[in-house]
Amino acid sequence: MISHLKNAETVLLASHIHPDGDAIGSLVALGLALSHMGKKVTLFNECPVPKVYRFIEGVDNITMEIDDFHTFDTAIILDCADLVRIGDSAKDVAKIPVLINIDHHATNTGFGNFKKIETTACATAEIVYDILKILDIPISVGIAEAIYVGVLTDTGSFRFSNTTKEAFDISKEMVSLGANPYKIADHIYGTYSLGSIKLLHKILGSIEVSKNGKLSVLSLTLDMIDETGTHPEDIIGLVHYAKHIKDVKVAALIQEAPATGKCDNGTLFHVSLRSDGSVDVGVIASNYGGGGHPNSAGFSTKLNYLDLKKQMFKYAETM
Ligand SMILES: [Mn+2]
Structure with a gap:
């Protein structure tokens, strides 16, 4: 090489x-x-x-x-x-x-x-x-x-x-x-816009945790981006907030993809996954056609929001 x-x-x-x-x-x-x-x-x-x-x-x-x-x-x-x-x-x-x-x-x-x-x-x-x-x-x-x-x-x-x-x-x-x-x-x-802090507020408000407390899910919709005047490319590292909760093993950020966009052909949602090390999220992401590392991975999906969440919370029961 x-x-x-x-x-x-x-x-x-x-x-x-x-x-x-x-x-x-x-x-x-x-x-x-x-x-x-x-x-x-x-x-x-x-x-x-x-x-x-x-x-x-x-x-x-x-x-x-x-x-x-x-x-x-x-x-x-x-x-x-x-x-x-x-x-x-x-x-x-x-x-x-x-x-x-x-x-x-x-x-x-x-x-x-x-x-x-x-x-x-x-x-x-x-x-x-x-x-x-x-x-x-x-x-x-x-x-x-x-x-x-x-x-x-x-x-x-x-x-x-x-x-x-x-x-x-x-x-x-x-x-x-x-x-x-x-x-x-x-x-x-240290250079976040006011809009991105307001977006953070909205996203944190969306948090859901599985019954056993091992999976936390944040959701980010296009409406939230619209309402705060932010841009999808300005969203960085949000999934970590979901991982900072005690006993959470896997944190997920479900991000709605733009309907048309060169980056997102036919994709409805992008999912970012982070693990505390006890669950290999790289494997989970591969199962959905994505990839990554054992502790940090992601995938894009054409599943709708409710089906996607249902599958994730069902999986959480096995963790
Ligand atoms: Mn890298």
């Missing part, structure tokens, strides 16, 4: 729809690095970059539309367990001569011609960091911030079970190279 990366000339880099900090951070960090090597680089994500990540250098170069997929000799897919996670363009991207799959999800399907799948990596940004070391590319302040964002957000600010020694080692190095932890944290956690 490394020798192919060195030889690639026109590279498309893509990450998953509804991007998180790792999807954006990995995309930008590797993109800046490959540009530095003199390659023609295009950064691609089908969904808008959430506002809280727009401070990262190079995010303005992320495009949501590609006119001609034939111009690329290589596609690098980041933080995606499956190629379809990049969205509608998966079928076009699949035709690019060489596909490189860089990811840390245990449910990764192993797609692509070359792959670097490290399931023990705290974030895809950690794997990108390793690749930059192998390629001996200098890490600029912009790259350092992007990698730091990936590690910070995928570890839940160094709280989740994937918070490894490497997470701290890499973060320390990124800080020594110029990433500013306070500035980054303030952008990601």
Whole structure:
């Protein structure tokens, strides 16, 4: 894979729809690095970059539309367990001569011609960091911030079970190279709009807990987004509130999908799942055609709201 990366000339880099900090951070960090090597680089994500990540250098170069997929000799897919996670363009991207799959999800399907799948990596940004070391590319302040964002957000600010020694080692190095932890944290956690706090109020009001107290469910409707003047891409990390309840093993956020939208073809709801470690939510998500990690996973569904909730609460009785 490394020798192919060195030889690639026109590279498309893509990450998953509804991007998180790792999807954006990995995309930008590797993109800046490959540009530095003199390659023609295009950064691609089908969904808008959430506002809280727009401070990262190079995010303005992320495009949501590609006119001609034939111009690329290589596609690098980041933080995606499956190629379809990049969205509608998966079928076009699949035709690019060489596909490189860089990811840390245990449910990764192993797609692509070359792959670097490290399931023990705290974030895809950690794997990108390793690749930059192998390629001996200098890490600029912009790259350092992007990698730091990936590690910070995928570890839940160094709280989740994937918070490894490497997470701290890499973060320390990124800080020594110029990433500013306070500035980054303030952008990601301290720049919410009033509307998003009002939205939080509405979502918290929707909470339901299963009879045995092991499953908590938050619901987010399009009406709530409308009423608060917020945007779906601004909704980050809400599911964790449902996980903070004592004795809850699995927390779920059911999010209504827009009726039309490039990101959401035919999908009625997106479901985010988080586990305390005693239930493998990656398996639950796979059963619904999604994927993820044992403690953090998600899926999209065409089930209606009541049927979906019924199935989830029925499942809760087995936990
Ligand atoms: Mn990730």
